[in-house]
Amino acid sequence: MPNALARGLVHQTSPTVGILSDDFSDVAIARFVLGAQRSVAGEGFAALVVSTPAGGDHTVSLRWLHELRVRGVLLMAPSLESDARLAEAFRDSVPRVSLSQVAGARTTVVGSDHRMTGVLVAEHLLSLGHERIGTITGGRDRRVTLSRLKGFRDRLRSGGVTLEPAVVVEADWTSEGARAATHRLLDVDPEITAIFAQSDLMALGVLRALAERGISVPRDCSVVGCDDLRIAGFLTPPLTTVRVPFEETGALAAQLLLRSIRGETISARELLPVRFIVRASTARPPPHSRRSVSSSSPARHV
Amino acid sequence: MPNALARGLVHQTSPTVGILSDDFSDVAIARFVLGAQRSVAGEGFAALVVSTPAGGDHTVSLRWLHELRVRGVLLMAPSLESDARLAEAFRDSVPRVSLSQVAGARTTVVGSDHRMTGVLVAEHLLSLGHERIGTITGGRDRRVTLSRLKGFRDRLRSGGVTLEPAVVVEADWTSEGARAATHRLLDVDPEITAIFAQSDLMALGVLRALAERGISVPRDCSVVGCDDLRIAGFLTPPLTTVRVPFEETGALAAQLLLRSIRGETISARELLPVRFIVRASTARPPPHSRRSVSSSSPARHV
């Protein structure tokens, strides 16, 4: 049984790659890590996975990885985006690739095409004839939120539909947060006929809130999610969504890191395409304003 | 920046613990690993996580961990149960704790009380007055499947309800597998008023199949899941289920491993309690046989 530690001492390094991740009970992160882990293992590296608890200090985890002489680091922690402390710790770090922007640290970023995600959802809703549309976004501190929102809003506008600020409601990526946000959205405009949730988990909260108000999906209101989790096709109704290539993204990040470790120059940014998945949670808007019958709200002007 | 490799060479070991896991895009495994990882990090160890692809050889992963001189190994791979090749590789291995039985290898096993899970579900359904009950199980090659089934069947029997073999349908832990299994179950007995799925993901498949047949939940048929995933309360209807303490289980496994590493003697088996969570997918059975009324209406069967 050879001693990889001794070999590593001689080589000044070890056949390991560090993965700095946020809590991977978040299925998206778990799948990123999985894809990366597989990819890295396929080339003879072990993955040292360190997940920093929410609110914890990633720099401690990073130092640990350095002490273990990892050859490179994969940053799979969206929370790094808003963590400015990291920048310095990364200055003289080993090769690295991140799944999100890291404040102040030059690092290659790999992700999927979030802007296009918003565009695809907008096109689908426009093609169905929706005009009163709302959206439940993730936290505004994340770029992905803004990118998806921008693609969505811009494409709607070019289709003649304006997304008013009041129908863009921020949530926190959780089902519960989205449920509450949806109630706020419906308080603002009870006549909305379509809601885009920026994640499938949030779409679950949207569906729940609509059910709580007796609004039928997709008859009275369409719902679009994002991610295409494996459960998406088994919801009631099966969820129309956008597939995000989690494992592929993780694998690509790993491949780029390995190339960087080998001394190759890698591009600063890589975007993977997304794919629209039509299921049963979207349909044409109701012919007449749905709540004008059951409530006292005025009929809709077209 | 100290060199942990050099220190490890001197100490003949490294401050790392290996985690051998199956594909952790399985959220249960991800949460086990997460709990363990946190626990282990809290005591100054890094976790080397190696997930072996389905059908892959865990012995390769294990050798790798040994070469890296991990102080102990956490086995979080249910697939090990049916992998007899492992036994030998584990003979002279470092301290270890597993979340499932490993054929032929003496190892401490940590888990939750699967038998009690079945008992709790049975008691709930009995208390509601159900008598025609079916169940969708996970693969029979896993002990957890048999334990849950045994607790369920035994408790039903003591309540005067017999679970015929024909209404125990095996699936593969996936939503799709459970959906197909549920159709088979309903073909056997269309009058069933309650279905216990051995995982929440499978409960999703059960709900889908029932929806496809126009059977209303919980009015016509009650559904109980197992796991209490975070989505469970946001399904339509919110799912009655049994909470399995994933993170706690992972953490306990890690704690035991660390104690074993320190030379303490640890028990061979630890069971964590589960908790029944009542939501809206269960109710009293319909007063009259439901399909005798609705049999004239076309039931959709995809």
Add this chain to the structure above:
DNA sequence: CTGAAAGCGCTTACAG
């Protein structure tokens, strides 16, 4: 081509 020696960066036991 083969084999002995040096050295990677630590810790530890021992000499001063």
Add this chain to the structure above:
DNA sequence: CTGAAAGCGCTTACAG
């Protein structure tokens, strides 16, 4: 109490 030396298990450069 302090400081130099030995040694962990490898790889590599060098001597034979």
